[in-house]
Amino acid sequence: MSQSLKNLERQFHRIAQLDHASTFLAWDQAVMMPDAGMNPRAAALAEIASMRHELMTAPAMGDWLNDAAEDLAKGSIAPALANHVKEMRITWQQSMAMPAELVHAKVIAGSRCEHGWRTQKGESDWKGFLKNFKEVVALGREEALARQAQAPERFDTPYDALLDLHCAGDSQALIASVFSELKAELPDLLKRVLEHQAHQTPKDLSGHYPIKNQQALSESLMSMLGFDFNAGRLDVSMHPFSTGVLGDQRITTRYRETDFADALQATAHETGHASYEAGLPRELSSYPIGSSRNMCIHESQSLLFEKQLFLSRAFGQAIMEPLHKHLPSTASFTADDIWVAQTRVKPSFIRVEADEVTYPLHVMLRFDIESALINGDIEAADIPDAWEASLNSYLGLSTNGDHSIGCLQDIHWTDGAFGYFPSYTMGAVNAAQLSAALKREHTDWQDRYAAGDIGFVREWLSDNIWQHGCEFESQELMKNATGEGSVASHLIEHLKTRYLHETD
């Protein structure tokens, strides 16, 4: 191995150990930490972030990367390691792209805007919000241009350079093309689903479900889904999340005493995220090449576990035994009762409460706005009108000027996290596509799901996604796994099958 590669691996190993610290300090903060621990914890996380930045932008890094490129050309690094070096370079470029003043200005403006938003949202105060938000948009554009200028060969638009941080490899053009297929079908499909469901009378599943029993049920579900409790934990937090390192995956969920379905669905979702992370190539865990591909793939794993698997009619059979065991008061509910209640569709204002059919419409609305905003095609002040127009055409709704259920509902934009939203729906698209390929190979999937035998799903995902880390670009990965890059047709087919034919 060349000395340059050794140096790079050593440096990335050190960075990974700081990331290990940040990961578990952040988990502790969300799950365990008492309130008064906030200030010392924030100071520690800030200092560790600054040490990480120093390591990543150390002057020698550029030299090592150039040397490694030469070593590759000379053959003193095996050609198979080319992507290893390439992913290190991209990670390094992402860290170098932002001038320190811009980072600083972004933190200040983002904190101010987010802080204000916490009250402005409830008061539907768009004008007040806009004052702070203009600066966030200006800095977001500046960031996008700086990132684009640093690697112009990789980005056609400024927005592409922000997408790169979350959806690496999936360009604005690609996402727009997938979304336009969806847009052509979804509004009409939605109408048909609403007509179809008008004839259903879903059962009321609410009751009294002790948290302790729900927790045991969530753990049962995780075990059925292949989660290894010797290498991970389930805890409770305000918002469900998944984090950890190889060997120690931590997921959280949240419980309500009156409802069991939401916590269980969140558990299935986070188990999908955790399974992907736990299945990444162990020996590469310190390096960019060994990490998850991007959020469009990550979300596809959580949505495959949640929507394709857990919410299927077949798996609904398998969950009945643990459900009745841990929550005896559900004894009168059939699998059908639960499935019907969990698959109700209704256009609504709030993205995070949206069902599987309307969710993509919420995301596409945001994608249209934020890409135009970053590329300079619209201004921040234009957002409410653009929101209202799309909301009406996609979902047939109007906020009637109540921005708290409109453009002020999400936290993402307040601190300048543009380019994240598309991953939710790209994840749903990829999940449906992967699931379709899996079912083509395993035609007995329904019997297996119904029996709670999902080892073959994990095996297929491991072979096709997990073990590859960042070895392939996202579209290459999808093509290898399914025969084609991301296309919307499988999600549309899935929604028709589930919501019109009820046969998934």
Add this chain to the structure above:
Amino acid sequence: MSQSLKNLERQFHRIAQLDHASTFLAWDQAVMMPDAGMNPRAAALAEIASMRHELMTAPAMGDWLNDAAEDLAKGSIAPALANHVKEMRITWQQSMAMPAELVHAKVIAGSRCEHGWRTQKGESDWKGFLKNFKEVVALGREEALARQAQAPERFDTPYDALLDLHCAGDSQALIASVFSELKAELPDLLKRVLEHQAHQTPKDLSGHYPIKNQQALSESLMSMLGFDFNAGRLDVSMHPFSTGVLGDQRITTRYRETDFADALQATAHETGHASYEAGLPRELSSYPIGSSRNMCIHESQSLLFEKQLFLSRAFGQAIMEPLHKHLPSTASFTADDIWVAQTRVKPSFIRVEADEVTYPLHVMLRFDIESALINGDIEAADIPDAWEASLNSYLGLSTNGDHSIGCLQDIHWTDGAFGYFPSYTMGAVNAAQLSAALKREHTDWQDRYAAGDIGFVREWLSDNIWQHGCEFESQELMKNATGEGSVASHLIEHLKTRYLHETD
């Protein structure tokens, strides 16, 4: 403020943030982490330790310390900050004293010896142990000499240089003088206590005490003792411990379903440690001057909470209400029943199970041996004979060659942690002395303890110990608080009062 001091404070602040990370990663490892997290966690902790070492031994550190000394002399640093600079220098010296090869050799030899000990202990295999342990002793002596050579003005003996790591400021000569007072009294006192207690018939307190209820009881006790749950937590671990940072103190205890007294006593003990840490000067928390004085003072705080306060007859009254509330099956036990059962004295082989009267004898035995060993007055091979002789003269016992209950019982020496044992008994000595001074000032202490009103204890300890951090040397601290340096007479008086007169 001078630039040198600014640089030093910045560097120590960064080090403190790495320590924050190690602290909570170690807590997580003991309390939360699943088994498979071990390897990645070990790698992260090792890398953070190495980053810490790099910061501490950075070439500029020596220059900054020299500049700061000059700035002090010139008056560009306020004289009040002299000890701030002095404690930074000592911490730095401690890090610089060990050549890297010696650190490495010590880790290897210590790991090997400790690993072997885990089976050799059970098999009483002294010969097998000795093979590995000889190397640990040789390296311990090398370390002691290296540390002594680096600051000869501070250390009269090589053992002093190891004591410095745990008992800073309390020399071998001082400890030997305190211990010789104890030795002169304790064996005879022990005989009298045994005769006295021969007439008591303690009640059997064993029963079925659900863990959940014991936990609520421990939390009640902590609240009575002034623990702030907004700035800390209680959890469970294999061995009780206390850790954390200012604002976030984490203590642990362990429960047995058949007994409630041990867990409760451990909780009182760890609450003492945590209270000291939580009471250190907030604005100095990143610097050596702001940390706890030494383990002889630290242990005095835990033992003051556990032995002087919690185990007093008076406080025994206060605990009855929460005890009966959380463990209704204790309703038939009186405060006297519990006090008598918890203060039984019996010479035994195992230090960690020893009572308050015999515990110091176990410690003095180890102090005699380890100081002679490090100073080269005896060899490792001489330990079993020396152990047997002291055990007989102090406690009237013989191991009859069973080293598992003799010199192989403790983990401390296996990886070369010489100089720690004395802090247990110096802590008991200091606790009794501080408690005596506190009671002189607050003659109504018995009524207050009985009412569970211990705010005045915390206030007194804060004024006299906690808020001073490392502003004073340990003996100066004791003198300011009690009028004299550490002396054994208060512990002896306390033991007589409690175990002969039953009036504490």
